[in-house]
Amino acid sequence: MEVLHAISTGILWITYFLSLYFSVFWLIVFLSEKRDTRKKRLTSYPQVTVAIPAYNEERCIRRTILNLLKLRYPVDRLEIIVVDDGSTDKTSSVVKRIMRENKGYDIKLIEQENHGKGTALNKALKAAAGEYFVCLDADSFVKNDALERMLPYFDDPDVAVVLPVLKVHKPKNLLQKMQWYEYLINMFFKELMAKLDCVHVAPGPFSVYRKETLLKVGMFDDNHNLTEDLEMALRLQSHNYKLVQLLGPEVTTIAPDNLKELYKQRNRWYKGAILNSIKYRRMMLNRKYGDFGMIQMPTIIISGIIALVMVLSIIYYSLKPYVLYLYNMFFINFDFMTLLRNMKFTFNFLDLDFTLFTVAVIMICVSVFLLKKSHTYTKERVFKFGKISLLMYMMVYFIVLGVMWIGITFDLLVGRKQRW
Amino acid sequence: MRKLNKQNYYIAAILTLAIFVLGLLLGLVIEEKRTRYVEDKYEENRIIYSSSQLQYDFLSMLDDKDLCPGVYKTFYTNVEELETIRIKLESYSEDAMLNKESFELLEREYLLQEIRYWMLARKTQELCKNDIVTVLNFFSSDSECPRCNEQNFILTYLKKKFGDRLLIFSFNCEVVKEPMVEILMSTYGVSEFPALVIEGKTFQGFNDKEKLMEIICSGFNNLQPECIEISD
Numbered sequence: 001m002e003v004l005h006a007i008s009t010g011i012l013w014i015t016y017f018l019s020l021y022f023s024v025f026w027l028i029v030f031l032s033e034k035r036d037t038r039k040k041r042l043t044s045y046p047q048v049t050v051a052i053p054a055y056n057e058e059r060c061i062r063r064t065i066l067n068l069l070k071l072r073y074p075v076d077r078l079e080i081i082v083v084d085d086g087s088t089d090k091t092s093s094v095v096k097r098i099m100r101e102n103k104g105y106d107i108k109l110i111e112q113e114n115h116g117k118g119t120a121l122n123k124a125l126k127a128a129a130g131e132y133f134v135c136l137d138a139d140s141f142v143k144n145d146a147l148e149r150m151l152p153y154f155d156d157p158d159v160a161v162v163l164p165v166l167k168v169h170k171p172k173n174l175l176q177k178m179q180w181y182e183y184l185i186n187m188f189f190k191e192l193m194a195k196l197d198c199v200h201v202a203p204g205p206f207s208v209y210r211k212e213t214l215l216k217v218g219m220f221d222d223n224h225n226l227t228e229d230l231e232m233a234l235r236l237q238s239h240n241y242k243l244v245q246l247l248g249p250e251v252t253t254i255a256p257d258n259l260k261e262l263y264k265q266r267n268r269w270y271k272g273a274i275l276n277s278i279k280y281r282r283m284m285l286n287r288k289y290g291d292f293g294m295i296q297m298p299t300i301i302i303s304g305i306i307a308l309v310m311v312l313s314i315i316y317y318s319l320k321p322y323v324l325y326l327y328n329m330f331f332i333n334f335d336f337m338t339l340l341r342n343m344k345f346t347f348n349f350l351d352l353d354f355t356l357f358t359v360a361v362i363m364i365c366v367s368v369f370l371l372k373k374s375h376t377y378t379k380e381r382v383f384k385f386g387k388i389s390l391l392m393y394m395m396v397y398f399i400v401l402g403v404m405w406i407g408i409t410f411d412l413l414v415g416r417k418q419r420w
Numbered sequence: 421m422r423k424l425n426k427q428n429y430y431i432a433a434i435l436t437l438a439i440f441v442l443g444l445l446l447g448l449v450i451e452e453k454r455t456r457y458v459e460d461k462y463e464e465n466r467i468i469y470s471s472s473q474l475q476y477d478f479l480s481m482l483d484d485k486d487l488c489p490g491v492y493k494t495f496y497t498n499v500e501e502l503e504t505i506r507i508k509l510e511s512y513s514e515d516a517m518l519n520k521e522s523f524e525l526l527e528r529e530y531l532l533q534e535i536r537y538w539m540l541a542r543k544t545q546e547l548c549k550n551d552i553v554t555v556l557n558f559f560s561s562d563s564e565c566p567r568c569n570e571q572n573f574i575l576t577y578l579k580k581k582f583g584d585r586l587l588i589f590s591f592n593c594e595v596v597k598e599p600m601v602e603i604l605m606s607t608y609g610v611s612e613f614p615a616l617v618i619e620g621k622t623f624q625g626f627n628d629k630e631k632l633m634e635i636i637c638s639g640f641n642n643l644q645p646e647c648i649e650i651s652d
């Protein structure tokens with residue numbers, strides 16, 4: 001018991017240390033990096049292909065395509081390819097109708113049997129005429145100036161992909177509002193990471209790739225990869241290409257509105273992140289890959305462990321006294337009325353665990369600072385969705401994600417047994 | 421070879437360590453404050469004890485029974501206060517990083533104080549013929565005595581039930597080897613934990629609520645309202 005206690009305390013303190021270390025690290029990067037505020041202008045209009053992989057999207061696809069047609073970009077320079085990934089609904093016929101209604105635009109439809117997103121993207125990539133290749137998920141919407149503002153960043157030949165700021169599309173319920181904050185902070189972090197060439201994922205909605213580079217590193221992973229977007233980003237990193245994250249051009253995407261859907265999404269994301277990091281483990285702590293190898297690769301793995309340990313310890317330490325209390329109640333036949341009598345609530349400042357308290361206070365200060373900054377840089381108001389949802393995001397959301405990590409860890413462990 | 425800004429890593433490590441050291445130092449400052457707090461409380465309690473002692477002496481000198489209830493009330497409040505601080509002291513001592521020894525000494529002081537109170541309680545009882553029950557509770561830490569925790573919980577419960585008619589003196593026998601406690605233990609034949617001495621009779625091992633109620637109720641001279649159910 002004593003040994004077990006010592007080990008668990010050790011793990012806890014290492015977790016506190018690491019999470020504080022990461023926060024401090026990025027805070028230093030934020031404070032020390034110079035920001036390039038010059039806006040780049042587009043001088044010519046290269047040919048661009050937008051690929052929309054769609055599986056059973058009859059409800060969304062119309063809005064997505066029509067929204068795309070509003071892009072401020074010459075019509076003859078824009079090609080749209082919808083790949084119907086063996087939908088069982090009317091996705092194809094909806095797309096065909098849109099094609100008939102908008103004869104002036106270059107819209108193509110490729111139909112395939114259900115092979116997954118990677119294969120769908122590769123089909124589009126092979127057919128693409130554009131110099132730049134854009135992925136767009138069917139449930140995402142682009143601001144009309146996005147392309148114009150993103151393409152100028154390809155002036156550096158090492159740049160393989162430019163990413164827009166991704167926000168939650170019109171969040172309605174609390175869960176979506178909490179994700180709104182999560183996305184915003186993530187975007188702010190990703191822009192920071194991009195400064196150290198540390199971006200590890202090019203999300204599905206409106207990532208603009210240089211097609212030549214995509215073909216050079218060998219198309220998307222179509223081998224049923226859970227997160228082909230993350231795999232591609234890691235591959236580009238392993239070839240030392242640059243991934244640029246911007247905070248101006250805006251894309252919104254529909255976030256899961258219930259816990260079950262969120263769990264499915266996160267299960268896929270996090271599992272994909274872990275499995276793909278293992279695939280590219282040669283970059284892990286490898287100085288040849290610079291900051292990406294030294295800080296970002298370990299972060300992908302460790303952040304999961306941190307989330308897991310934190311949530312387990314919170315559950316353990318907050319439930320333990322109650323479980324013990326309940327257990328003891330058996331001995332007095334649950335006569336809680338007697339216990340409630342003469343109950344005294346006394347708070348003594350001296351009773352706090354001060355070492356942990358200090359670390360926690362500093363962590364919260366850093367988080368609040370970064371929260372504020374991420375709103376400033378994405379030009380959003382902090383209380384856009386009220387104080388309650390923000391508070392819930394800060395106090396509850398990480399527990400929700402942590403609980404999901406428990407499920408994902410379980411899946412990974414069980415999955416491993418099956419494979420080997 | 422890609423860009424690697426080593427400076428960031430070092431600064432982050434130094435800052436993180438600094439924050440932890442700061443936390444640790446704060447923890448130590450608090451530990452000092454805790455020691456001082458318990459010491460001050462002890463001093464306070466010692467003076468109050470002297471007062472109780474004087475009150476008793478005065479009482480036995482005058483032999484005026486009318487003063488009994490008032491004297492007992494102060495006495496009871498002091499014992500309660502002592503117990504609260506003792507429990508606090510126990511948890512402080514567990515958390516202690518550097519001052520383990522001074523906490524142990526303090527715990528010993530509190531132990532002795534408990535015994536003093538117990539003896540005074542007996543004397544007062546003889547003089548005033550209060551209808552109260554005194555319990556000596558010998559216990560040890562969780563790892564050595566898994567059922568002590570449960571026993572203490574039941575005692576706390578009974579304390580709430582009987583209020584000032586039940587006096588419990590607790591001795592944590594693990595922390596300090598105090599000769600006086602050892603004398604008490606051998607006098608009452610205590611060899612294992614938990615052990616309770618109720619009105620002079622020893623009960624070793626865990627006792628459930630019903631059993632304890634029975635024992636305590638039989639300790640009173642008159643029938644208590646809480647005991648009516650049992651006597652039926």
